[in-house]
Amino acid sequence: MPPVTSGIPEYDYPITRYGERNMTASGSEPYPPAGVDLSQPSIARIYDYYLGGDTNWEIDRQFAEKLLTEFPILRPIARSNRLFLHRLVRHLTKAGIRQFIDLGSGVPTMGHAHEVADQVAPGKVRVAYVDHEPVAVAHSRSLLRQYGDEERHTAIHADIRDPEGLWKKIEASGVIDLEKPVGLLMIAVLHIQQLPATDSPVSEDLGPQLVATYRNLLPTGSHLAISHVTGEGIPAESAKMLTRIKTMYDNSGSPVIWRTKEQICDLFGEFRIIDPGLTWTPLWHPEEESVTDETPNLGDPSESIVLAGVAKKE
Template sequence: MKTPGKEQFPPAGVDLSQPSVARVYDYFLGGDANWEIDRQFADKLLEQFPIMRLIARSNRLFLHRLVRHLTKLGIRQFVDLGSGVPTMGHAHEVADQVAPGEVRVAYVDHDPVAVAHSRSLLRQYGDEDRHTAIHADLRDPAGLWEKIAATGVIDLDRPVGLLMIAVLHIRQLPTPDSPAADDLGPRVVDTYRGLLARGSYLGISHVTGEGVPDGTAEMLARIKAMYDSVGSPVLWRTKQEIQDLFGDFRMIEPGLVWTPQWHPEEATVTDETPQLDQANQSIALAGAAVKE
């Protein structure tokens, strides 16, 4: 998706007193849907950990390969939860490389800036019959599912590729209607698994502190402290905890691996390859599973 020059907003009600995880990620990927507060925070991270940009790109390219692979497996609908801002290729662009004009995509984010940019670009370069952007809260699966159904773009009674890419390590704090729990991630993902039709796929990438290169644990602790300090708390799960998010869905090959290791053959000449010396420098595990 092309990105025009920075538009003259944020939308009404957007808080620019604190950096946004979505907009910081956009900045790492070279996008322009970010503000000075986001760039200042991102630059502090990059000053200490220049590898953050390569980590972000490695994760984004996993999304590309995942969408290509699932489209080849016959998936023609995707729901991208925590889709972020339109940077470095959105899911429908990648899917159209495999099945032009056939794939429907619903982008969902809680950040009004991400949703506003997505809607603006979809109006210019998308197809309103096949693409939609929804402002909704990941922590409310039933309400979010209702909003998706109301668009008429996605048929939720048919198989869907549900994408939860680099979103579950952002701590899902309670909503006013939810129990007082510190991390709602596993319970929320369990609910989404139940909502999916048979034949659907769940794709996840998630930061972990387990199995990373020597010295990386200290880096992850400092990154966590920085995000926590600006009101965007994060958490790093173990490999087993990430595996458990797939529940009883059947993992597809190659299982849960570092992001660069997941179906590298699905990369195309248009993909920019991150220059990571070791796969575990990506600090994120990735996988996909099918509901049988």
């Protein structure tokens, strides 16, 4: 069993560039680190599996395969969202942003924000990865120790539902200067319902008020990036898929919520949404695509089912 340090498991097996783990000598996967709950599938690890990563366990793969059997398009959807992250980091780095905070960064896989930023401005960009799941934070820390720069990159264990506490942890890391503009990334995180603590009598989603708090915390000149699943304006087959996905995720203990385009736009508040506005992930600044990016096989941009946009605080 791997040891636990400050509540975050440390891995006793090698972590490769994109988070894959080596198998044991018998060919089986290692025992999951302390603090990892395998009684329920994890949204972060399922997403990793869709992207082709290996930081997932059997319970995650079984859940994912049930959906992939019915809806194989989920893999190109996940890939399209990941490539949006790559393009927006390139775009904002070229625009002069030198700090990024990735909220709900999940399991590190298939290219991280700091790697993409360093392609544009080598050695100049700082990145803080934040997640509440121990496995995501542990893998991030392992990767950053091997391939990152401790002065410019950090992985923080925090709850998105506690903006002030999360902000204090980022400040304490010394990696991000919260007095200067940052790129705040909320990529595929807000359609996971942000519910109050289990002992709270309130059950509504906290997403909009949480985003409003983060907007207030951001310094002037910062950018807020959001990608979010929507059930609006999508093909009939995609709508059927979302109904099935919501039922499965809700029943697994990880409830999700799909917002309309107007509701997603409202998350940006008074910030100015930059061109090309809120659009399907494949359509957001396609000129920022890298020659190494593998274009997902989507017949129409709306099949991505994810709207994406970036707004600036002025």
